[in-house]
Amino acid sequence: xxxxxxxxxxxxxxxxxCVGLDSELTKIPAHLRTEKYxxxxxxxxxxxxTAQYTVAYKPNLAFYEAQGVEGWQQLEQTVAxxxxxHPEIFIIxxxxxxxxxxxxxxxxxxxxxxxxxxAVTLSPYMGRDTVQPFLExxxxxxxxxxxxxxxxxxxxxxxxxxxGRRLYEQVLDTSKSWGSTDNTMYVVGATxxxxxxxxxxIVPHHFLLVPGVGEQGGSLHEVARYGLNSRCGLLVxxxxxxxxxxxxxxxxxxAGEKARELQQQMAGYL
Numbered sequence: 001x002x003x004x005x006x007x008x009x010x011x012x013x014x015x016x017x018c019v020g021l022d023s024e025l026t027k028i029p030a031h032l033r034t035e036k037y038x039x040x041x042x043x044x045x046x047x048x049x050t051a052q053y054t055v056a057y058k059p060n061l062a063f064y065e066a067q068g069v070e071g072w073q074q075l076e077q078t079v080a081x082x083x084x085x086h087p088e089i090f091i092i093x094x095x096x097x098x099x100x101x102x103x104x105x106x107x108x109x110x111x112x113x114x115x116x117x118x119a120v121t122l123s124p125y126m127g128r129d130t131v132q133p134f135l136e137x138x139x140x141x142x143x144x145x146x147x148x149x150x151x152x153x154x155x156x157x158x159x160x161x162x163x164g165r166r167l168y169e170q171v172l173d174t175s176k177s178w179g180s181t182d183n184t185m186y187v188v189g190a191t192x193x194x195x196x197x198x199x200x201x202i203v204p205h206h207f208l209l210v211p212g213v214g215e216q217g218g219s220l221h222e223v224a225r226y227g228l229n230s231r232c233g234l235l236v237x238x239x240x241x242x243x244x245x246x247x248x249x250x251x252x253x254x255a256g257e258k259a260r261e262l263q264q265q266m267a268g269y270l
Contacts, residue, residue: 149189190218
């Protein structure tokens, strides 16, 4: 999927919502836990309820890997279900990989060929050769961590260099030439929304994946104010605020309503 194709989906749905499938087994409704594949049953219901309002899904691999082989199977089932029912929706594997070139080559093969997702989150801090294998797949994306929303991001990401720049700014400036606006985007936490102005000065045309809206306290208004560009350029993620908004047998309907509320706000910003 190219940036233009992603933008067309954003215009069609009047939404730049990404639903995070952080499907923690202990938090899914109790009536699903007796299913043979409870996480997949949960994800399927969430997808059915939210697909009309979202342009992307982002399963966080930790919640699947923690369940061993069965967790990985349910992740594959989830991706296959989205591909079958909603092939237009962008799928991001939130894996945060980052390793030497020959290992990254196999990670890229695993996610892009075997699992068939559209994008993978990556740590760029080991340099270009760790990201390059992910940029060699036409239509696939590397999503590089730039400025994350966790409190300890200041330990490294915001360190000031001798040039006067902060480390995350140098990461943006260096890595933007590795790929293009059709295969590279950046993670910028919504709780750092005021910094989006500086980020846009460095990467004005790239898509930004913005987690942290909702439960983590990020403001959609602030993200839109500082982050939107002429082709939207944003995928704003909400996870717990949608998928765990209700723990009853009505969970999917409530998730759909929460997704619709965000979509309607996004339509106004677009």
